[in-house]
Amino acid sequence: MAEQLLSDITRLRRSPLAHLREQMSGASVAGARGVGLREIPFLTMVGIRVAPGSPAAEAVEAAAGVPLPTGHGGVTGSPGGTAVVWIGPDEFLLVGPQDAGAPPAGSPGLSTDPAVPELIAALGGERGAVVDLSANRTTLELDGPSARAVLEKGCHLDLHPRAFGPGTAVSTTLGPVPVVLWRTAEQTWRIMPRASFAEYTARWLLDAMTEFAAPEVL
Incomplete structure (x- = not known):
């Protein structure tokens, strides 16, 4: 049921600038x-709030496979894969490729990207936050x-x-x-x-x- 709903959402979604594609070209x-x-x-975007160097940060880094940047202007990873952008002292934006796969069985929420529930699960009970922001930008x-x-x-x-x-x-x-x-x-x-x-x-x-x-x- 969840997989079918995700497929329907993916088929019907329309980007904010689809109507300007020809004009931009x-x-x-x-x-x-x-x-x-x-x-x-439709890039994956995940808002992350953790204290650098904390157990929560280490857990998120392990799950993302990319370290968190350490200062203003910093980016880790690559634009062709998964990258993390420094937004503030304890705020980061993970940017990844479009991935419309279903979330792992039993994972919370109905995210269109498996990375989101995986990061939430990695955070566990540690102090921090992981939020799916893919539709935000x-x-x-x-x-x-x-x-x-x-x-x-x-x-x-x-x-x-x-x-x-x-x-x-x-x-x-x-x-x-x-x-x-x-x-x-x-x-x-x-x-x-x-x-x-x-x-x-x-x-x-x-x-x-x-x-x-x-x-x-x-």
């Missing part, structure tokens, strides 16, 4: 000034030689590689929208707004990309 520009935008929907990926220039139009942070290199992620704002900004490679960025702000964020980025579609005036 059409706005992407190749070349030396190129920039591209796409949505990566979506993920936009901005890439290309002009990606940083696009972000710099609305992000107050220093995004130069000397200050914000690949493997760095922080909570910040893009325009007026709170986001998690994660530089996954030299020219690739993930922007994770809450689902309710996803369309605004995508349209803001599309507008900021417009100049790079025009020929450069020398």
